[in-house]
Amino acid sequence: MSAPELVLRETLGSVRRLTLNRPDRRNALSVELLRELVAALEEATDDPGISVIVLRGAGKGFSAGFDLAAGYTGPRTIWTDRERLRRTNRALDEVFNTPLPVIAQVHGFAIAGGADLALHCDLLVCARDARIGFPPVRNLGVPPTNMWLYRLGPQLAKRMLLTGDSVTGAEARRLGLAIESHAPEALDGAVLALADRMGKVGREMLIGNKHVLNRGIDLMGRATLARIAETEDAVAHTAPPALAFRERVAEIGLAPALRERDAAFAPDPPGFAERHAD
Template structure:
């Protein structure tokens, strides 16, 4: 039985068996992210970290997808509630994501601050991935401590084909330099089973068994005292910090902002205006076929 359950506009948050289940809950949008969604995920993670009844957290997505990326139709542009568009009010004291390189970098770094709580919090987080885990969805998943995927899940960052670079960059640490480049130079997708073989995920299981498998793993972790879990999470994460992980996240935001000024991204934005988002994305991806990495393990 659940100890308690609460919902917000974008997530559900349930605690049972010493496990906090935080679930992105916009299935009609394929759990596409927004500023509000990121803030509610951050708040739920911090609350779970604060609850003495919780030993482990599972982050998932309701419906067929974990997260299909950023909600480009949501209309949100800033983490600051009072922000007004500079285009509408040139005298506004608040930043606009499209004003300058520095403003864009600031926005992206604020976004990273919301995500990085998963890395910095004391309790371990498992990302449970089914269906699509794309673009900003990977930015969230790859900051979890453990990633478990359905074998037929699709994981990748297609926006690198026309829009920029991941503002939260963990690809190098999971996959090494060559596979990180392979993924980010093409925007191609990995199936869950291949993501696990390459180290991007801990393991893959058939989609029908994903929920039960993750629950069994979470229960094993939850059987350990939280202070000991924190010790062992932190020592590994401190090792990542010694390898420059946090510095790379700051630089990734700046590099993404730089990419936003590229001719390719400007052409893509013009394509959206002329053709609409769906057709612009189809045109962007047309040269890549189904976009799947076909890798032989024989």
Template sequence: MTSAEEVHVRYEKDGRIGRITLNRPAVRNAISMAMPGQIAAAVAEAEADPEVHVMVLSGAGEAFCAGYDLTEFAQAEGPNPGVQEMPWDPMQDYQFMWKNTQDFMSLFRAMKPVVCKVHGFAVAGGSDIALCADLTIMAEDAQIGYMPARVWGCPTTAMWVYRLGPEKAKRMLLTGDKITGREAADMGLVLKAVPEDALDDEVEALAARMASVPVNQLAMQKMVINQAVEMAGINQTQRLATVFDGITRHSPEGMNFKARSEQKGWKQAVRERDEGTFDWTTNEEMPRRNR
């Protein structure tokens, strides 16, 4: 970090709590090139401080995270780290996205617990970040989902299946739907949902409760539970998901999405994707009977 403009993640120590804040409020904390590494750096700072017991992850402004910044990755003409020219190099893409995945997973792998506070929405890559936390609490009217499952994405952290189980994970990823915080809590995707005006107090109470536990006790309990997830093969699943994520962006449909974003702007392309009003295979609007 060499200037204030490049600080896309803030870290502050507040007694026994390390506060990690996604800090691009003007673009709803959309994920920049720098953000994943800065998340991992903030986690490392909290991990290294013996006085910090718990981390609280949140987003500045009106939302937690809007996913990857499509102005950088989709709308910009020509190749970029997320979309190469054809023929593409899968290993180059894998190296780029695997690093991002591991940066997000620093939240999961940290020895100290992480509580994520979601207001507004945590969508697309933003849901990857939120679901890597140990405990996620949402505002009841906040939204979460992985809409790129419809075209141009595969959630590289694969946390949907580890939190929901196969059938409910399929319900989310075979539709690309968004759900509210209340629905997410009822489904078991997140710990709980509360009215937005109670969200801060709910997160603070949970963080304070855990902060009263010795650091070594917290680490042992988290490591035992994480071991069960790791034994279920999360590392292998994430490697496959990361490879597939690259394929989604370089498939014929993925390249059509990129071209549509360049021509019409990413907001229209995303709207057509999410509403199911565009056929990415034929590159034309969907007949109404098929929508």
């Protein structure tokens, strides 16, 4: 029996819809999945009938983050760790630099590396009850690309990354992290309606305007900041809290260790996004 496709492809008029297809692993971003995603983006770009790409996740959510255990072997040092991060970030760069516009359709959760992936898309449209955040900052390291700064601005990025708090999809829209939020049952239709509307613009116009806007973000230092973040993340992985957490995972398993860590932060703060929207 052949292995299932890690990225499903659908053509809906001028829209290519890609679905991350590891629902049993909460769409964890393995080396193989990222490689297949980049290939699928290139295929869509090379198809003259496609103008817009939609990226979503199968199962209960968009993605729970990077699958760090998949595809990497050998001793782990700060230098090998940084190289691993560089290679992973290279795949996210490919998402950001895909010539066609990419809409991230987020339901359920986009956490840690899953949020990183969504933030490298051009637009984020989410379910109102989705959860978006980067809780690994609590004891594991630094977001290795830090698109949060460009999506939220310095103060709100610090509010999220100095606590590890997450926001709902509805809060993400109010903060400007997402462009739209919808009831879960309406999400598919809303995303396709936006993609179809964008697809009415000439393909060359979409490519040209996205290119100019992305180069503007690069002039703000996006690529340089990602290289800095890679090093800081690799260093943070050697800090006592990160080492202690890995030991705890070995003792009781990943899911219980995460619940134990996050219990100190429960309950979630009462809608800090609403306070910022006042």
